[in-house]
Amino acid sequence: MRISDNFKVLNYKEAVFDLDDERGDDWLLKDLFRSKQKYVTIKQREEVDSSAQPEQQGKKELPDGLWKKCEQCNQIIYHKDLEKNLKVCPKCQYHFRIGAWERIKILVDPGSFKELFANITSCDPLNFPEYQEKISKSKKITELKEGVVTGTAKIGGVPLVLGVMDFNFIGGSMGSALGEKLVRLFEYALTHELPVVTVSAAGGARMQEGILSLMQMATTCQAVNRLAEKSILFISILTDPTTGGVFASFASQGDIIIAEPGALIGFAGARVIQQTTRQTLPPGFQRSEFLLEHGIIDLIVNRKELRNTLARLLRFHQRRKLEIS
Amino acid sequence: MANGSNYNLDFEKPLKELEKRIEEIRVFAEEKKIDMSEEIARIEDKSRKLKKEIYEKLTPWQKVQIARHPKRPTLLEYSELIFNGFIELHGDRLYRDDPALVGGLAYLDDIPVTILGQQKGKDTKENIYRNFGMPHPEGYRKAIRLMKQAEKFGRPVITFVDVAGAFPGKEAEERGQGEAVAKAIMEMGALTVPIIVVVTGEGGSGGALAIGTGDRVLMLEHAYYSVISPEGCASILWKNATEASKAAEVLRLTANDLLELEVIDEVIPEPLGGAHTDPVSTAATIKESLCHNLWELLHRDSQELLVMRYNKFRKMGRYIEE
Numbered sequence: 001m002r003i004s005d006n007f008k009v010l011n012y013k014e015a016v017f018d019l020d021d022e023r024g025d026d027w028l029l030k031d032l033f034r035s036k037q038k039y040v041t042i043k044q045r046e047e048v049d050s051s052a053q054p055e056q057q058g059k060k061e062l063p064d065g066l067w068k069k070c071e072q073c074n075q076i077i078y079h080k081d082l083e084k085n086l087k088v089c090p091k092c093q094y095h096f097r098i099g100a101w102e103r104i105k106i107l108v109d110p111g112s113f114k115e116l117f118a119n120i121t122s123c124d125p126l127n128f129p130e131y132q133e134k135i136s137k138s139k140k141i142t143e144l145k146e147g148v149v150t151g152t153a154k155i156g157g158v159p160l161v162l163g164v165m166d167f168n169f170i171g172g173s174m175g176s177a178l179g180e181k182l183v184r185l186f187e188y189a190l191t192h193e194l195p196v197v198t199v200s201a202a203g204g205a206r207m208q209e210g211i212l213s214l215m216q217m218a219t220t221c222q223a224v225n226r227l228a229e230k231s232i233l234f235i236s237i238l239t240d241p242t243t244g245g246v247f248a249s250f251a252s253q254g255d256i257i258i259a260e261p262g263a264l265i266g267f268a269g270a271r272v273i274q275q276t277t278r279q280t281l282p283p284g285f286q287r288s289e290f291l292l293e294h295g296i297i298d299l300i301v302n303r304k305e306l307r308n309t310l311a312r313l314l315r316f317h318q319r320r321k322l323e324i325s
Numbered sequence: 326m327a328n329g330s331n332y333n334l335d336f337e338k339p340l341k342e343l344e345k346r347i348e349e350i351r352v353f354a355e356e357k358k359i360d361m362s363e364e365i366a367r368i369e370d371k372s373r374k375l376k377k378e379i380y381e382k383l384t385p386w387q388k389v390q391i392a393r394h395p396k397r398p399t400l401l402e403y404s405e406l407i408f409n410g411f412i413e414l415h416g417d418r419l420y421r422d423d424p425a426l427v428g429g430l431a432y433l434d435d436i437p438v439t440i441l442g443q444q445k446g447k448d449t450k451e452n453i454y455r456n457f458g459m460p461h462p463e464g465y466r467k468a469i470r471l472m473k474q475a476e477k478f479g480r481p482v483i484t485f486v487d488v489a490g491a492f493p494g495k496e497a498e499e500r501g502q503g504e505a506v507a508k509a510i511m512e513m514g515a516l517t518v519p520i521i522v523v524v525t526g527e528g529g530s531g532g533a534l535a536i537g538t539g540d541r542v543l544m545l546e547h548a549y550y551s552v553i554s555p556e557g558c559a560s561i562l563w564k565n566a567t568e569a570s571k572a573a574e575v576l577r578l579t580a581n582d583l584l585e586l587e588v589i590d591e592v593i594p595e596p597l598g599g600a601h602t603d604p605v606s607t608a609a610t611i612k613e614s615l616c617h618n619l620w621e622l623l624h625r626d627s628q629e630l631l632v633m634r635y636n637k638f639r640k641m642g643r644y645i646e647e
């Protein structure tokens with residue numbers, strides 16, 4: 001009981017995400033965890049309010065014996081320590097992937113997030129094989145209606161609009177609904193003259209919507225472009241992974257582009273590059289540090305510093321009248 | 326990759342057989358000095374009918390094969406057949422000239438325009454030089470430069486899309502291919518002169534869209550335009566690239582599909598047998614379509630164009646609002 005006293009689950013969504021993660025094999029005592037987790041799931045489901053702050057959910061008791069192995073250094077980390085460290089390996093600083101709500105909690109001033117456009121969700125315009133099943137499964141796993149959560153918030157007291165993608169929703173892929181939510185967010189920012197922050201975690205376009213998903217690259221790019229009309233700041237945060245059509249559209253067009261350390265960021269996949277060109281790719285290819293070196297991003301910021309950095313950047317861009325006497 | 330002489334459209338096999346038979350009869354009649362013109366005319370008629378039948382019922386995958394035909398006319402051919410006085414301009418002013426994306430000045434009738442697009446090679450040697458028509462970031466940056474130049478001098482822009490897809494290469498990534506594609510899309514959204522896009526062959530995902538956001542998007546009858554290649558889609562869906570024909574069906578990538586989905590504005594018909602069988606008449610049809618579309622666009626002021634262009638792409642998504 002000593003262990004569970006201070007144990008705090010960030011939220012239900014993220015716990016389930018880890019279970020269904022394709023890389024979930026590295027969970028130790030997985031079966032035990034799974035059975036216990038179900039119990040928590042049922043209990044929490046009643047309390048989850050999609051607009052509520054995760055921290056309002058309070059302390060939860062979980063069984064001990066929850067450990068996770070770091071993907072990078074193989075360190076076995078106690079779940080509680082990992083949570084406390086914002087899912088960054090205390091030993092090697094490896095940044096684990098996190099869900100949209102977990103990210104929002106880390107970034108914004110407590111209680112400041114108000115969700116917008118929450119009712120927009122994907123349909124199956126091409127009647128594409130297995131797409132409906134994929135959507136329902138993702139909805140279940142993530143408890144999201146779409147792969148991006150959009151809304152208004154404050155960071156360091158500065159109001160802004162925020163769009164956070166969730167890689168667990170069909171690989172964070174950009175289909176019509178996701179594109180629509182982002183474009184509405186950009187348009188909202190333009191109307192209300194608010195700065196924009198997006199957090200990308202995406203594998204590219206959503207193949208199941210065919211050409212319509214490709215066109216989301218066009219709409220999001222054009223919406224970003226219009227922000228210039230009113231000198232609206234756009235900060236794009238790239239997290240692991242940001243690739244394909246998401247990187248090749250709005251995400252690479254921030255006034256300021258920030259990446260988390262070690263994130264995979266690029267357009268074409270490394271495997272395809274190797275197969276097509278037979279080139280040997282250097283270690284660290286398409287990682288944040290590689291992109292910084294090649295002049296494609298502005299900053300690499302550790303997750304623990306992200307909120308602070310954002311607050312500073314936002315403050316730099318706050319509208320002030322310069323009075324010259 | 327196949328070159329012109331050994332690239333076979335397998336669905337044309339019955340046609341090829343008929344043609345072979347006609348040739349055999351001709352040789353035979355010549356040798357024996359007998360008149361077989363009636364027989365020849367009969368088979369020729371049959372061949373024509375069969376060709377029409379085949380081309381009326383082309384599957385999406387068969388269209389993809391036509392779109393990839395090595396003899397399919399490219400931008401440099403169209404630049405002579407559709408336009409007058411073409412002058413090619415080179416370079417992105419940043420890194421190098423990318424031969425996979427060509428562009429320059431030309432007259433459409435007597436209207437000065439900027440034309441640009443991906444350029445495939447006609448043989449293996451040229452294809453290697455032109456990277457099989459797949460631009461590097463500097464190609465997209467050249468496109469941006471030429472479009473901004475067109476804007477400065479009030480010239481409409483006409484782009485020709487024919488690309489298998491964005492190039493998967495180490496250098497392309499190092500030089501920020503994703504950023505270059507996105508920037509091209511963004512700049513096109515804000516360009517104050519009319520833009521017409523013609524998808525002439527392959528409309529391969531991001532590489533195509535990079536020069537694809539125009540006031541009008543036209544598409545040749547047998548061209549295709551897709552978020553992913555049919556092979557790529559098949560290997561994801563069925564773990565098997567040979568299921569590409571099935572993938573071509575589900576992706577809805579033909580010109581008619583895109584017209585139905587309201588992603589393009591017009592389908593430009595091709596001669597029977599595909600554009601490569603008659604580049605001159607294909608060019609004439611494209612020119613006709615370009616002229617009437619440009620005529621309409623020239624009547625709008627730039628502010629109107631920008632709003633129209635934004636709304637055009639803005640309404641393309643399909644989603645549910647609960």
Ligand SMILES: [Zn+2]
Nearest residue numbers: 070073089092
């Ligand atoms: Zn570690």
